[in-house]
Amino acid sequence: MATEALTQEICGRFPLIASDAPLLAECVSVCQNYALTAEDLQYKWEAHNFRPSAIRSEISPYTLESLATLKANIAREKAAASTTKKPQPRTSLVATINRSAFRNRVPGPKPAAATVHVKVEPTADGFGMEGIAGPSTVSFQGPSTTAAARKKRAYRYMHEKPSERGDVLDDRIDEFAERIREHYDLSELGDPSSTTEDITVVGRIIQDDDAAEDSSKLADGAIALESSRALANGARVSLRFDLNPKIRGCPQGSSSGVFFPGAIAALRGKNGGGGYFQVSEILTLPPLLPTPNAKADPDDPAFSVFIASGPYTTDQDLGFKPWRALIKKITEAKPAVVILLGPFVDALHPLIKSGDVDSPPLTLFHTRFIKPLREYMDTVPGSIALVVPSVRDLVSSHAVFPQCEFTADVARGDPRIHLLPNPATFTLGGITFAATSADVLFHLKKGEFIKRGEEVDATPAMADDSGTDAMANLCRHLLQQRSFYPVFPVPLELAAEVVLDVTHSDNLRLGGGEEDGAPESAPDVLIVPSRFKQFTKTVYGTTALNPSFVSKSAYLVLDVAASAGSEGARARLAPRVARIE
The missing domain is CATH 3.60.21.60 (Purple Acid Phosphatase; chain A, domain 2)
Incomplete structure (x- = not known):
């Protein structure tokens, strides 16, 4: 089989490796060296990569490493077949004669051997996509499929460290603090636990465990703010609100600030001196806005x-x-x-x-x-x-x-x-x-x-x-x-x-x-x-x-x-x- 045709057949059998040039080239080499078709390679590789499980059996990913071990197995099988092949037993000449060929024999061309034509359909479990019609009529672009991007998404879990969790939570507060500083043109942000002057603070909303009656919902008098280590040494301070606090930058007509556990919030007020922060103003976070002059392709x-x-x-x-x-x-x-x-x-x-x-x-x-x-x-x-x-x-x-x-x-x-x-x-x-x-x-x-x-x-x-x-x-x-x-x-x-x-x-x-x-x-x-x-x-x-x-x-x-x-x-x-x- 020509190399180009073999390559195309292998791509059809293994669509996931079509973009991996080294792996594809090695597959072609294995097929040519051991006289295998792409279908033979598929069956052997699937059997080699099959991983049974009590929960869900699966086929391991196709990689150069698994192909190398498969190649070694094929070589051993070929060597074993050549050394253990038994000679055909000798039989009498009479027994080997095809007697039917002599019956009603007439001169003329030798009739062709009878063949049975079997239509092979792709199996329900196969990955062959021979029956697929043309490309999508709608252009689609999804998340990156590079190895690094896939690895980032398929991360190992249950290996979190408390220090890593703390760093991620702090980084989120610091990121929003910088965004809020720029949006409201603030010179600096303060520590809600240390000053009695009016300041602006940024932190994460948490439940005040000491004052909460319902563990699932925030309430007035049972809400607290947690700062990052960079802004206020990770201080946690209970919040108290003025009777009619100012709501700056809220959507017109809402007249309210909204909080929930985990929300990043920006507040203005001062420390009340009794272990709480008195909030006089709530600063609404700047939202994600649509891209200006959103792209439009006339061909869409x-x-x-x-x-x-x-x-x-x-x-x-x-x-x-x-x-x-x-x-x-x-x-x-x-x-x-x-x-x-x-x-x-x-x-x-x-x-x-x-x-x-x-x-x-x-x-x-x-x-x-x-x-x-x-x-x-x-x-x-x-x-x-x-x-x-x-x-x-x-x-x-x-x-x-x-x-x-x-x-x-x-x-x-x-x-x-x-x-x-x-x-x-x-x-x-x-x-x-x-x-x-x-x-x-x-x-x-x-x-x-x-x-x-x-x-x-x-x-x-x-x-x-x-x-x-x-x-x-x-x-x-x-x-x-x-x-x-x-x-x-x-x-x-x-x-x-x-x-x-x-x-x-x-x-x-x-x-x-x-x-x-x-x-x-x-x-x-x-x-x-x-x-x-x-x-x-x-x-x-x-x-x-x-x-x-x-x-x-x-x-x-x-x-x-x-x-x-x-x-x-x-x-x-x-x-x-x-x-x-």
């Missing part, structure tokens, strides 16, 4: 997006009836993009918790989700699916948040199914999306404390802004705190939903700017599924979407108009809530 086509979030079945069974109804809706509407957020096979489902399930989690996921998605995309050429996991997913080997993407075997290597981390930032047709499967809105609301006051220098509402209703305010917190999950610590009764890894909270940064060097900016679309009733809101110019849960027969449709090249990206968006009837 119109397309539609279906957005759905798990759980995908009710607590009564594992029949996934709501999901089957949704995939039927998808098949009828033929959207170009399907965005699915976990949990898919939910570890908290009552039947799974009790062990009343017949199929392994990965098999259940392949049967219920991957198979119908493939069947849909086969009928709609150019369509793609984006899959974001949840920490509650049994098919994920990464059980903490932030969470890396599913491994390639989960999607059967289908390039039309893009596996994204949780949370994830990506672009579709020039539109920037940010999504997480964590129910951050419910966790925020759980500990929210609102302090009313007098508006000062209020921020006028942007065009099409949804105002200051409760759900819009929750989404506003995320843009102000620049985080997919600004809550700390996780509410105790909700700890099973989000196992937070503080040391790697850089992966929770909302707005980008770290990895690609671009300035921070708010996403065009923010997807935050929650148990709250589904909604679409516009906050600081960002379209915030809550598709709710498929188990509640809820999902969202986002229609994106074609770009004329002049209007901003957000002007193209038309979201609408939908129900599964």
Whole structure:
């Protein structure tokens, strides 16, 4: 087989190594040296890399190291076959004659041997993608897939050190302190525990354990501020508020400052001398703002997006009836993009918790989700699916948040199914999306404390802004705190939903700017599924979407108009809530 054709066949069999030139070249060399086809190499390598497990068997990643050991095994097999091959037993000449050739023998050409033509279809477990139709009709750009970026997302957890956690928490306070200093043109920030003069302080909101009656919620008189070591030696001071404090820079009409455990806050006041800080003014954090003159490509086509979030079945069974109804809706509407957020096979489902399930989690996921998605995309050429996991997913080997993407075997290597981390930032047709499967809105609301006051220098509402209703305010917190999950610590009764890894909270940064060097900016679309009733809101110019849960027969449709090249990206968006009837 020609080297070029062999290389292409190997790329088809191993799509994950197509971009790894040294590994691909070594695969070609092994096939040529040992007279193997790409299919032979696939079977041998899969058998060599197979790792059985009582929980979930898997195939280890294809690397140069595993190929080297496989090569050694093949060489030993070849050597053993050549030395132990037994000679064929001698038989009589009469026994070896093909008697049928002499019957009715007539002169003429020798008839061709009979052949049986067997049509070989790709197996359900194979990674071959021979049947895939052309590229996506919508341009997609996801998180970086370099080795360093993947390693950063797939970090080792349960190895946190208290010193590392403290450094990360302090760095976040110091970062916001510098941003607040510039935004409000402040000369310096003070220590809330040491001075009786009016000063501005920045720190993290925590619960005052000595005064709290309810361990899950902040309250007036049971709230404290924790400073960083650089600003105030890590001092913790209880807060007391004036009867009518000033609220500077708040959205027009809100007349309130909002706090929750883990929120970074900027306050002005003075130490009361009794071990508390008297707050006279609350400074609203500057939010992430949209990129000026948002990019628009005249070639960006119109397309539609279906957005759905798990759980995908009710607590009564594992029949996934709501999901089957949704995939039927998808098949009828033929959207170009399907965005699915976990949990898919939910570890908290009552039947799974009790062990009343017949199929392994990965098999259940392949049967219920991957198979119908493939069947849909086969009928709609150019369509793609984006899959974001949840920490509650049994098919994920990464059980903490932030969470890396599913491994390639989960999607059967289908390039039309893009596996994204949780949370994830990506672009579709020039539109920037940010999504997480964590129910951050419910966790925020759980500990929210609102302090009313007098508006000062209020921020006028942007065009099409949804105002200051409760759900819009929750989404506003995320843009102000620049985080997919600004809550700390996780509410105790909700700890099973989000196992937070503080040391790697850089992966929770909302707005980008770290990895690609671009300035921070708010996403065009923010997807935050929650148990709250589904909604679409516009906050600081960002379209915030809550598709709710498929188990509640809820999902969202986002229609994106074609770009004329002049209007901003957000002007193209038309979201609408939908129900599964």
